[in-house]
Amino acid sequence: MVTLNCRINGGRAPWFALRVWTGREKTVENTLDGMGIQALVPMRKGADLRRRHRLIEGQMMPVIQGYVLVQMFPKAEYLTGLQGVEHAIDVLGGCEKPVRLSNKEVSIFNALAQSGVYDAERVVGLVLHSGERVRIMDGPFCGLSAKVVTPSRKGRGDVVVSIRLMGGEVPVTVPLAMLRKL
Structure with a gap:
């Protein structure tokens, strides 16, 4: 259609x-x-x-x-x-x-x-800890840096990150595969 x-x-x-x-x-x-x-x-x-x-x-x-x-x-x-x-x-x-x-x-x-x-x-192999800085590589938040709020120690799944937008912190759940450590 x-x-x-x-x-x-x-x-x-x-x-x-x-x-x-x-x-x-x-x-x-x-x-x-x-x-x-x-x-x-x-x-x-x-x-x-x-x-x-x-x-x-x-x-x-x-x-x-x-x-x-x-x-x-x-x-x-x-x-x-x-x-x-x-x-x-x-x-x-x-x-x-x-x-x-x-x-x-x-x-x-x-x-x-x-x-x-x-x-x-899908195993990504990236292990993140709370407070680490990451860059979002894809999607609507592509290129933005973020701080890890809820980590993933399994090397797969989702992570909650905090992105600074419009003067405030916005929590977003994203797949681990979208992130790179800074």
Whole structure:
């Protein structure tokens, strides 16, 4: 299905990260698609569970919990209108000067997610400790430095990092595969 937004801008408009309620990413994506706005939630395979000697296959989950990527023209009134969507909170960076992502960056990020690079069971071999400084290498937070809040000593899975945005600290759960030590 071709969305209205793609017909209008031909895919040339920049992408933005919309912060949403955790666990409601796909709901917001579907709502935006229904409104004719190009939206994307890159997905990855979650951790496998073991219950009563059985293996339960991991569920598909968003790569970065609490965020939906949106492609639209960067007018403040359009971006402010996104906050009226149910379960949407705000635009990363604010509506006046939002953090922009290029089509190429989003395509690479989505391709990495689909190829399994960010899967929870994938061993990365990076061990982080609380308080360490890291750089985020992919996604809407690409290039930003962060401080590790909740470490991972297993060498795989997710890590909670704190990113300094708009004068405050924002905690974000990201896959270990997206991080590099500083």
